[in-house]
Amino acid sequence: MKKNITYFGEVEINSPQEYNEGQIVIDNRQIKLDLNFYDGVPEYDWVAEYENYIKDLEQHKADVEAAIRADYEDGGDVKEYVDFHLEELDASIIDKVLVGTDASKSKEERLLTALKLKRIGFYPGNENYAVWDYTIGREITDLLVVVNTDSTGKINYVTWEN
Template sequence: MGIFDFFKKKKVEHKPQEQKQIIEENYTLSYFEQITINNLEEYYSSEFKLNNNTIRTDLNFENKKIENYSIEQVESFLKNIENFDKKNKVYIENDFKEGIGETAAYINFYLDELDEIELNGIIDTENVNTSKSTQLLNKLKLIRVGLYPDGKYGINYFATFDYSIDIDGEPCNQLLVVNTDENGNLDHITWES
């Protein structure tokens, strides 16, 4: 084997590695188009259907690059949104039952601010079997999921789930927000507008 054969062999081995790296840079996420993980945009948005509702979702990046394991974590999270939504509803219900959390304040806002006619457009105000507050709680629906895998905006949680109640067929601008870690575990619940 001559010296030139050695260099040729090394060159042939190098090409597949370059192709592998290119493949790893492009990643197609559920609900999103293909993204380049070594040249990220700051913001990506998309919509998808869940239980006949349109859910807006967005990805927010602080950095221009993200590691493969982090983007795989994002993908895993996206694939589990329906499960996390169910889990969040338990968090919301527990917070409501405490009576002192954000959920109770959020529900009481509707009871205080809406008149009987407006409430009747949302719930059955004549129902004596289920309280108005419980009926309102049951009207909460997921409208948005935001992901912050690298702490964009100084956020120290992974995801935010925005819930709202429809008024006249449109989500109210008052949001009950559930913030979670990358495994869907509760960080905190807050009320935003």
């Protein structure tokens, strides 16, 4: 049976493809979405779970970004991500990344604000239901700040990875 899934279009809900692509515009930026069933299709109504999550996407995004800031301020993985890039990247590249950020703030703070949402991956049936990927620019670094939430939007953890 096919259903129209928000941002993904028609999807065979009982046997969807392992990987489904979608997109959304948030803050005038194109964000990649993917819906993943590598571990099989959950036995419960995953469509309702997804639609329930997506209807609160702006709130989830605000919560994710608050978690990124809190992790940074606590000296966690986000602070490591920022410090790593400030140490490893040429000053000229850092300057390009910082264009448009508040010049009255520290480079660390400015790099933190340069993090932009690139992708949200959904994994129905998994504890880490939604995976939010942030980057200072994929053309600059392969490393991402990653935030995982459960299906209600509760933050599971914040980390960085490639």
